[in-house]
Amino acid sequence: MTQVTPPGWYPDPGQKPEGPRTERWWDGSVWTEQTRAAETGAAPGPPAYAPAAPGAHPQAYGYPQTSQPPGQFGHPGYPGYPAYPEPKPKRGLKIAIAAVVAVVVLGGIVGGVYALTSGDGDGKSDRADSSSSPSAPPGLPQAPGDGPGGNGGSGGTGGSGGESGAPQAPGSGDGFAADLVNGVSMPVLDGWTGGTTKGGNAGVTTGPYACPGDTKQQCVRGGAFSASAEALKLKATGAEAAAKEDISKNAQESYGGAIYGKITSHKELASEAVTVAGQKGYLVRWQVVTAKGDDGYVESLVFPAPANPKSLVVVRFGIDVNDKAPDVTSMDKITKGIKKSAIAEGGGNGQNV
Secondary structure, eight states, rough: OOOOOSEEEOOTTTTOTSSSSSEEEEOSSSEEEEEEEOOOTTOOOSSSSSSTTTTOOOOOOOOOOOOSSSSSOOTTTTTTOOOSSOOOOOSOOOOOOOOOOOOOOOOOOOOOOOOOOOOOOSOHHHHOHHHHHHOOOOOOOOTOOOOTOOOOOOOOOOOOOOOOOOOOOOTOOOEEETTTTTEEEOOOOOEEEEEEEETEEEEEEEEEOOSSHHHHHHHHEEEEEEEETTTTTOOOOOOHHHHHHHHHHHHHHOOOOOOOOHEEEEEEEEEEEEETTTTEEEEEEEEEEEESOOOEEEEEEEEEETTTTEEEEEEEEEEEETTTTTOTTTHHHHHHOOOOOOOSSSOOSSSOO
């Protein structure tokens, strides 16, 4: 279902305006760390080392997308976009966190990873509204030919650790997935796969499987991804308000829509302050019941970016309520393990606080 841009040298998405023009090697799936000075008229060619085989790099994380433009993240799932042995739901929780491999169509396509949003509930209702996808924020690295409003792809499979000697996506080493936009790194737990997405954010997933509503697409048992509050188009300027604003969007993106059917009800499990990477943040966690497939746990975690406290970082979690899914405590482990990233430059496109 996807049309992929062939491996080769393309204009570096991370090119600095004041620096010399450079090109970056696209291995057919993700951007590698191999760069070179731009050569006018040069045809795509292999870098000094061989690019990793398919699946060697972490994929873009996001929920299965349709013809709507890919969102930034967040929503990425973004399934993007983590089920725990907590209260047994009447019917297992499901996480619509679909691990979507961004479709890279020559001439303009998916930038990213997640596109998550949905109308907020009225605060009293358990019902989730339909969603809409935000466009990718400016300045984020994208796949060759990507641009705002590109169509999202579907059906990607989860990536795994790279082969010996093969380049990895930026920030995917040392057990952490780096968010190059917001300056934080997310721990990759045992049994999970993670790395930096094409949009420059961090994503981790585990347990890929055929989606309940469309077996041609791939979902995951658990996942978490980062994004800036601005990219998710959140209006709130404080961590608590932003987390409360985002949770319904996260739930809809992760477990709503055609893949899992509508969300029939939800229950709030937690709404509390938390310290993340030395910053005062806030989290809201829900348990949602879906029309088909597993039910799920979703969480929206928001905190100021360590490199730029005036910006907010949003981490969306989703985990199925299923024996094959990770324990819900994985959300807490990932939250405690988030740290300031040494490889990021400055802050991201967060919402000013």
